[in-house]
Amino acid sequence: MKLATYKNGRRDGQLMLVSRDLTKAVAVPAIANTMQQLMDSWDLLEPQLLELYEALNAGQLENTVDFDQGKCESPLPRAYQWADGSAYVNHVELVRKARGAEMPATFWTDPLVYQGGSDSFIAPKADIPLGSEDWGIDFESEIAVITSDVPMGVDAKTAASHIKLLMLVNDVSLRNLIPGELAKGFGFFQSKPSSSFSPVAITPDELGERWQDSKVHLPLITHLNGELFGQPNAGVDMTFDFSQLVSHVAKSRPIGAGAVVGSGTISNYDRSAGSSCLAEKRMLETITDGKPSTSFMKFGDTVKIEMLDDNGVTIFGSIDQKVVEYKA
Structure with a gap:
């Protein structure tokens, strides 16, 4: 459906x-x-x-x-809950490697999740208004699920039955604001503005065999300014599947119906598939060349995110947006 x-x-x-x-x-x-x-x-x-x-x-x-x-609005124009994970741990490992930081072993066994703002999602074809290019504007191409009521302490197997709908996500990040916020030891806030979701949400059965083990086994395709930026497979190198993410989010509290849980940036070890955010590409350039050569987004830049079925037909419709200067 x-x-x-x-x-x-x-x-x-x-x-x-x-x-x-x-x-x-x-x-x-x-x-x-x-x-x-x-x-x-x-x-x-x-x-x-x-x-x-x-x-x-x-x-x-x-x-x-x-x-x-x-x-279309985002399928849920606002939600009671928006929790975004980082299920592709190789992405986290890469980012930390680029700045010479060791990655704790627990990152492979316990998901990373942050709680985002859910009161003002952006429509999938609407502009992304932001205050400054100096903030380090980045897109993050992801997948998210919408759940029914999830009881506290649910195990991963049971959590899978609470996944009712799937969407695509552009989880906008302001990379130059992140270090200062994380240095305070209290997590993201200003560095995570409103997110956007695909025009259409689908039930998992619409994917047929491409939905297995609570993962979507298809490439997620991102175009930046009309050129292919990346198409990593969402079912590959996903350390924590969606049932595990939902279980993690519900460990200490029940989750209400309509909660949105994201996968985090899609990323594959096979770098030939490209990336799903500018930060990852910049980190790869830093590792190879000692510094990044790709800039963050500027006003007027566009990003398009979509997923195609085996016949090349769009499944969710597309997130297709332009970054613009915010004017009150």
Whole structure:
């Protein structure tokens, strides 16, 4: 099943059921008006939506519209929870190596997670407004899951059953603000502005065999200013799968329905696949040449993030954004 949220002048938008080929959509107010309403009653409402989804794909529904990604908010325009992991530990290892820092052994056995701001996600086709190029503007191409209610202390096997939807993510980072914040010993805040998510969220079954072991086994493709930047496979070198990340987040507290949990930057040991953020490429340049040659993003730069199926067809639609100067 594929779902989106259309802009309608309200904070949480209008839930839309989207056809598998992303050509048609229909509002379903008789079932749920918003994505959060759906997540709050997922077990009750999912069977009703599935019946409509089959009819939509068969061309049997009235009141459908041509699906327009440009009308989409992030599937959850705001969420009660946004926790982003760093599941590709080789990425963390690389960043630390570039600055000559040893990596604690626990990084391979216990996930890294930070709690991000979830009250103002950016629409997938909207500009990213930021105050200064000096902040070190970077994109991070990722995958995220949306969960149902998750009980505290859930084990990874059980946590997998609480993963209901998948999305793509642009987790914007301000690299030059990060060191000062981390030096305070209290984590990210100003260095992590609003994130963006793909136009469409999908149920894992839409991926078929490409969803295995709570991982997405497909390349995540990033273009920077229209040129291919990277396409590492999201199912390769993922140290902690999504069930483990959800279990980790719920260790000491229950997680409410509609919680968003991210994978962290997709990264492969095979560097020929490219990278999913500028920081990784800069670190590789530092290791090879002693200094980075790739700059961070400037105002006017664009980034596009998407994932294609085995036939080359977009699965989630695309995050396609431009960085602009913020003006109050």
